[in-house]
Amino acid sequence: MRTTDLIRFARGAATGNPLRTTLLVLAMAIGVAAVVVLTALGDGARRYVLNEFSSIGSNLVIVLPGRSQTGGFNPGNAVTSTPRDLTIDDAQALLRASAVYRAAPLAVGTSEISAGGKLREVTVAGTTAEFIEVRRLALAQGRFLPSGDWRRGASEAVIGAKIRDEMFGRGPALGQVVRVGDRRFRVVGILAASGQGLGMNTDELVIVPVALAQAMFNSNTLFRILVEATSREAIEPAKAQVTEILRLRHEGELDVTIITQDAVLATFDRLLGTMTLAVAGIAAISLAVAGILVMNVMLVSVAQRTAEIGLLKALGATGVTIGKAFLTEAAMLSVAGAVLGFALGHAGAAIIRQLYPAYPAFPPGWAVLAGLGTALLTGILFGVLPARQAARLDPVQALAKR
Amino acid sequence: MNSELIELAGIERVFRLGDSEVHALRRLDVSIGAGEYVAVMGPSGSGKSTLLNLLGLLDRPDGGVYRLAGRDVTTLSAEEQARVRSEQIGFVFQSFHLVPRLSAAENIALPMILAGIAPAQRAERVARALCDYGLENRADHRPDQLSGGQRQRVAIARATIMRPAVILADEPTGNLDRATGEEVMRLLEELNGRGVTLIVVTHDGGLGARAPRQLLMEDGTLRHDRRRLAEEAADPCARPT
Ligand SMILES: Nc1ncnc2c1ncn2[C@@H]1O[C@H](COP(=O)(O)OP(=O)(O)O)[C@@H](O)[C@H]1O
Ligand SMILES: [Mg+2]
Numbered sequence: 193m194r195t196t197d198l199i200r201f202a203r204g205a206a207t208g209n210p211l212r213t214t215l216l217v218l219a220m221a222i223g224v225a226a227v228v229v230l231t232a233l234g235d236g237a238r239r240y241v242l243n244e245f246s247s248i249g250s251n252l253v254i255v256l257p258g259r260s261q262t263g264g265f266n267p268g269n270a271v272t273s274t275p276r277d278l279t280i281d282d283a284q285a286l287l288r289a290s291a292v293y294r295a296a297p298l299a300v301g302t303s304e305i306s307a308g309g310k311l312r313e314v315t316v317a318g319t320t321a322e323f324i325e326v327r328r329l330a331l332a333q334g335r336f337l338p339s340g341d342w343r344r345g346a347s348e349a350v351i352g353a354k355i356r357d358e359m360f361g362r363g364p365a366l367g368q369v370v371r372v373g374d375r376r377f378r379v380v381g382i383l384a385a386s387g388q389g390l391g392m393n394t395d396e397l398v399i400v401p402v403a404l405a406q407a408m409f410n411s412n413t414l415f416r417i418l419v420e421a422t423s424r425e426a427i428e429p430a431k432a433q434v435t436e437i438l439r440l441r442h443e444g445e446l447d448v449t450i451i452t453q454d455a456v457l458a459t460f461d462r463l464l465g466t467m468t469l470a471v472a473g474i475a476a477i478s479l480a481v482a483g484i485l486v487m488n489v490m491l492v493s494v495a496q497r498t499a500e501i502g503l504l505k506a507l508g509a510t511g512v513t514i515g516k517a518f519l520t521e522a523a524m525l526s527v528a529g530a531v532l533g534f535a536l537g538h539a540g541a542a543i544i545r546q547l548y549p550a551y552p553a554f555p556p557g558w559a560v561l562a563g564l565g566t567a568l569l570t571g572i573l574f575g576v577l578p579a580r581q582a583a584r585l586d587p588v589q590a591l592a593k594r
Numbered sequence: 595m596n597s598e599l600i601e602l603a604g605i606e607r608v609f610r611l612g613d614s615e616v617h618a619l620r621r622l623d624v625s626i627g628a629g630e631y632v633a634v635m636g637p638s639g640s641g642k643s644t645l646l647n648l649l650g651l652l653d654r655p656d657g658g659v660y661r662l663a664g665r666d667v668t669t670l671s672a673e674e675q676a677r678v679r680s681e682q683i684g685f686v687f688q689s690f691h692l693v694p695r696l697s698a699a700e701n702i703a704l705p706m707i708l709a710g711i712a713p714a715q716r717a718e719r720v721a722r723a724l725c726d727y728g729l730e731n732r733a734d735h736r737p738d739q740l741s742g743g744q745r746q747r748v749a750i751a752r753a754t755i756m757r758p759a760v761i762l763a764d765e766p767t768g769n770l771d772r773a774t775g776e777e778v779m780r781l782l783e784e785l786n787g788r789g790v791t792l793i794v795v796t797h798d799g800g801l802g803a804r805a806p807r808q809l810l811m812e813d814g815t816l817r818h819d820r821r822r823l824a825e826e827a828a829d830p831c832a833r834p835t
Pocket of ligand 1: 638641
């Protein structure tokens with residue numbers, strides 16, 4: 193049989209039974225699409241969290257006031273009950289540790305910002321010059337807070353991109369004076385727009401010297417101390433040293449929680465990696481169900497077409513020719529289903545990305561390949577095996593089957 | 595070398611159903627020459643279809659030797675047998691056995707498609723066959739849009755399209771009314787007139803009597819092998835062998 197005839201014959205057989213063809217292609221497509229979308233969701237969640245954490249900075253050791261019960265990462269109860277303040281002096285003391293490269297104190301509160309008659313609520317972050325390095329922030333314009341004595345500070349502020357847009361529009365912002373709470377600050381820098389950030393959106397932030405922020409909020413305690421270790425390997429030593437210094441400073445009691453970004457990251461990575469696998473497992477089940485459906489439809493179809501196979505043999509077709517005809521048909525259906533599923537799955541992932549732009553819902557390559565491979569393999573296998581079985585019958589036996 | 599086209603020697607066919615055995619054919623010896631017109635007759639269950647299926651290589655005997663054009667075809671591989679079916683044998687079935695999704699023209703072309711014949715040559719032969727069997731206006735009709743007689747004409751066109759040496763027809767008129775059956779028999783006899791060996795199974799004595807040679811089957815054996823020598827001259831379809 194010629195190749196073009198083989199294709200035309202297979203296409204005729206496929207379109208000659210539209211219900212079966214639709215069922216097969218749909219089953220296959222849904223299976224593949226499920227794999228693509230579900231793994232895109234799972235892996236997207238993993239990537240989202242990893243992105244967020246790495247955008248905070250690297251080699252970070254974070255000190256929170258208050259002792260969390262479990263010792264794990266639980267910011268919810270970590271900020272409650274603070275027996276002893278976490279102070280600027282505490283932060284400064286950490287600089288003595290050999291494994292500590294930099295540290296930045298962070299005091300946070302909400303206030304109002306006003307300029308040129310415009311007023312809005314704003315998150316105020318009190319910190320020091322080191323903050324921009326530790327948090328890996330970028331400036332769009334101007335400079336960051338000047339380094340100097342942490343317990344003083346000039347009335348200068350660095351504002352986020354969105355604050356700048358809302359307060360000053362298209363006009364110049366650098367050098368302008370803004371009122372935050374009951375104090376006046378001169379704008380010396382504007383942060384580059386970042387759009388995302390775990391917990392704190394830097395686009396809507398006003399950064400002022402930590403001493404002024406504490407005065408503004410009338411509090412001596414810090415929200416966090418961000419500590420940058422000298423290297424990745426120094427993270428654990430830094431954590432130990434920070435723990436020791438703070439214990440000494442707090443009369444032998446460790447009333448702070450110290451977490452490392454690495455540990456959090458590793459936990460999330462493991463957790464979400466497992467989740468992706470679990471989701472892939474669910475998708476694999478849907479693919480297996482599709483495969484079983486394909487197998488059944490193919491078995492029934494070949495049983496129905498055993499007489500046709502007998503006729504083809506009576507008309508001079510060899511077993512090889514019949515095998516090829518069914519292989520072509522099964523391959524056509526499988527490829528159609530797989531391609532449709534691939535397109536549907538990617539469309540689904542694209543819709544998710546459209547709806548949640550911050551969420552990188554891209555299916556991992558291994559999952560897509562595995563999904564396509566499984567679909568093609570089951571489709572072709574289940575299409576060809578029963579046909580080969582039928583083709584091995586003597587023509588008269590096959591013809592007699594109705 | 596023997597000049598007979600078909601030689602059966604000691605052919606056995608036994609069907610096993612559980613413990614019981616049905617001897618559909620018992621030690622059958624028959625020879626049929628090229629260009630003969632043979633009617634196979636006998637009561638139902640006497641083994642006529644079994645014989646025809648063996649002749650058409652649709653079935654394998656349990657014993658004996660079948661020579662087609664001097665060649666032992668019982669020992670051929672399945673693929674070689676398929677070739678013999680493709681090139682030498684045309685089959686016409688009682689229930690037509692057309693492929694429902696294919697048009698009349700496509701059904702007729704099917705053996706050539708399976709044999710890998712070039713499309714141009716196919717189109718030419720199919721067009722001629724459609725003409726020969728009065729199906730010019732039915733070329734694109736599917737079997738369910740055709741009458742019984744038209745379907746059997748499509749089936750005969752399909753059986754002859756590869757220009758086989760033998761046409762085997764198993765009760766070709768069994769599903770047709772009298773007049774249409776006559777018409778189909780006339781077409782088959784015309785083929786025989788052009789030199790094709792024709793073997794027709796029928797249990798209709800009238801139709802069987804039209805053949806110059808009748809094989810009368812009974813219980814898997816050959817009861818009579820009758821040649822109608824006297825009327826031969828009067829019948830324009832019959833040729834001396
Ligand atoms: N596939 C089969 N399995 C079992 N027995 C069969 C089969 N085919 C035919 N037979 C038996 O073989 C005998 C001859 O059958 P067949 O050749 O079809 O008879 P006829 O065509 O003369 O009516 C019958 O007894 C029939 O029951
Ligand atoms: Mg019969």
